[in-house]
Amino acid sequence: MRYASSGMSGKDPSTVRLALVAVLLIMLVSATRVTPLPVCHEQPPARWFKGNTHTHTTESDGDSPPDVVTRWYRDHGYQFLVLSDHNVLTSVDALSALHGQDGRFLLIKGEEVTDRFDGKPVHINGLDVDAKVDPQKGTSLLDVLQRNVDAIRRVRGVPHINHPNFGWALSTEELRQVRNTRLLEIFNGHPHVNNLGGGGVPGLEEVWDAILSGGTLMFGIAVDDAHTFKEPGNPAVAGPGRGWVVVRAARLEARAILQALEDGQFYASTGVELSDYVATARAMTVTVKKDTWSKYRIQFIGAGGRVLHEALDSPAEYVFRGDEIYVRARVMESNGRIAWCQPVLVGKR
Numbered sequence: 125m126r127y128a129s130s131g132m133s134g135k136d137p138s139t140v141r142l143a144l145v146a147v148l149l150i151m152l153v154s155a156t157r158v159t160p161l162p163v164c165h166e167q168p169p170a171r172w173f174k175g176n177t178h179t180h181t182t183e184s185d186g187d188s189p190p191d192v193v194t195r196w197y198r199d200h201g202y203q204f205l206v207l208s209d210h211n212v213l214t215s216v217d218a219l220s221a222l223h224g225q226d227g228r229f230l231l232i233k234g235e236e237v238t239d240r241f242d243g244k245p246v247h248i249n250g251l252d253v254d255a256k257v258d259p260q261k262g263t264s265l266l267d268v269l270q271r272n273v274d275a276i277r278r279v280r281g282v283p284h285i286n287h288p289n290f291g292w293a294l295s296t297e298e299l300r301q302v303r304n305t306r307l308l309e310i311f312n313g314h315p316h317v318n319n320l321g322g323g324g325v326p327g328l329e330e331v332w333d334a335i336l337s338g339g340t341l342m343f344g345i346a347v348d349d350a351h352t353f354k355e356p357g358n359p360a361v362a363g364p365g366r367g368w369v370v371v372r373a374a375r376l377e378a379r380a381i382l383q384a385l386e387d388g389q390f391y392a393s394t395g396v397e398l399s400d401y402v403a404t405a406r407a408m409t410v411t412v413k414k415d416t417w418s419k420y421r422i423q424f425i426g427a428g429g430r431v432l433h434e435a436l437d438s439p440a441e442y443v444f445r446g447d448e449i450y451v452r453a454r455v456m457e458s459n460g461r462i463a464w465c466q467p468v469l470v471g472k473r
Contacts, residue, residue, distance in 0.1 A: 170374050171374075173230075173372075173373060174201065174202050174203050174369075175202055175206070175230075175370075175381065176348055177345065177369065178206065178236070178286065178348070178350075179205060179207055180193075180209055180236075180362075181193045181214065183212045183214045184209035185210060185351060186209070187352050187354050188353040188354065190216075198223055203228065203230065203376055204230040205230075206231075206232045206233075206251055207231065207232075208249050209236065211235065212235060213253065214234075219231050227376065230377070230378065230381070232378045232381070233252060234249060234281075235249070235250045235253055236249050237249070237258075237260075237275070238259060239259035239260065239272055240268075242265070244291050244292070248272045248276065248284070248305075250281035250283055251281055251382055252280070252379070252382055253281030254279040255279045257272070257275045257281070258275075260272045260275050265293070265298050266298045269285070269298060273304050273305045274304055282307070282386060283307065284307030285299065285307065285309065287317035287319075287349065288308070288331065289318035289321060289328065292318070306386055307342070307343055309345055310332050310346065310392065310464060311328065311394060311462075311464075313346075313348035313362065313363070313366025314348075314349040315362065329344075329454075332344050336427075336450045337429075337450070344464050346367030346369060346393060348366040349362055350366075368393060369390045370390060389466075393461070393462070393464070394460075394463075395457065396412065396420075396455045396456075396461045398412055398465075399411040399412065401453065406443060407442060408451055408465070409440070409441045409442075410438065410440050410453045411439040419436075419458040420438065420457055421456045422436075422454075423435075423454045424452075424453050425452050425453070426448040426450060427450065440453075444470050450470060451470055452466060
C-alpha cells in the first residue's frame with residue numbers, strides 16, 4: 125500500500141495506521157462533545173414578611189413625623205412599611221439609610237391619591253410610584269376611580285383601593301367594574317370607615333365576595349391607616365397596629381414584595397398568625413400558629429360568601445370540587461381576631 129506524502133513517508137505502516145486511528149478518535153470525540161449546561165442557580169426560599177401599606181405622617185394629616193412613624197413599625201416587629209400621605213410622595217431615602225441599613229426593615233415610598241366626586245371621597249394608594257400622582261378627577265365615581273388607578277400604573281406604581289365605605293362612597297357596582305388593579309382593602313383600622321357596612325350597605329367582606337362571585341379576581345388586604353401615634357390604646361383614634369399583611373416573597377425588596385401582593389401571595393390579618401397556607405390545583409390548606417389561650421375556626425368560603433367547610437383544628441384542608449367559582453379561607457380567633465387568605469378561581473389554576 126502506498127501512502128500520500130504527508131510527512132509520514134518512510135515510516136513503518138503499522139505506526140502510520142496507529143497514528144491515523146488516533147486522529148480519527150480525536151475527531152470523533154470532538155464531534156460528539158456535549159456543551160456544558162448553564163449553571164442553574166437555585167432561587168432563595170420564600171419567606172414571610174409582615175408589613176403595612178397605608179400609613180400617615182405629618183407630611184399630610186398624621187400627628188407624628190416620618191421618622192417616629194417608621195420607628196414605631198420597626199420596633200413592633202414589622203419588616204416593611206409604605207408611607208402613604210395624602211397627595212404627597214414622601215421621600216424615604218434618608219429614612220431607609222437610618223432604619224433599613226441592616227437589611228431587616230424596608231421602607232417603600234407611596235402616596236394616597238385623594239380625590240372626590242359629587243362630595244364622595246375616592247382614595248387609592250399608589251405603592252412604590254416613581255412620581256407623585258395628582259388627583260385625576262372624572263365624570264363619575266367609576267371614572268374617577270379608574271383614572272386614578274391608571275395614573276398610578278403609568279408611574280410604575282401598584283394601586284390598591286382604600287376603605288370603600290368611608291363616606292359611603294364606593295358601591296359594589298363601581299368596584300366590580302374597575303380594571304387594572306387587584307388589591308382592595310377589606311379591613312381598615314380607622315374608626316370611621318364602616319368596615320362592617322350598615323343601613324343596607326354591605327360590609328367589605330360581603331363586597332369582596334360579590335366581586336369574586338362575578339368572576340373578577342381581587343385580593344383582600346388589611347391596613348391600619350394610622351394617623352395617630354401619640355394616643356396609644358385609644359380606640360377612638362386611627363392608631364397603628366390594627367391591620368396588616370404578611371407577604372410570602374423571596375427577598376425583602378420593594379418589587380419582590382409588590383409582585384407577591386399582586387400575585388396573591390399573602391394573607392391579611394388583625395392578629396391571627398399563620399404558619400403557612402398553600403393552594404394547589406387540588407386543595408387549599410391552612411395552618412394556624414396557635415395562641416395558647418385561643419381557639420380557632422377555619423372557614424373555606426365560596427360563591428356568594430357561602431361557607432363550604434368549617435374546621436376546628438389546624439392544619440385544615442379543603443379539596444376543590446371544581447364547581448365553586450372561587451375558594452378563599454378565613455380564620456376566626458375566639459377573641460375576635462381574624463386572618464383572611466387569598467382566593468383562587470377554581471378551574472382557572
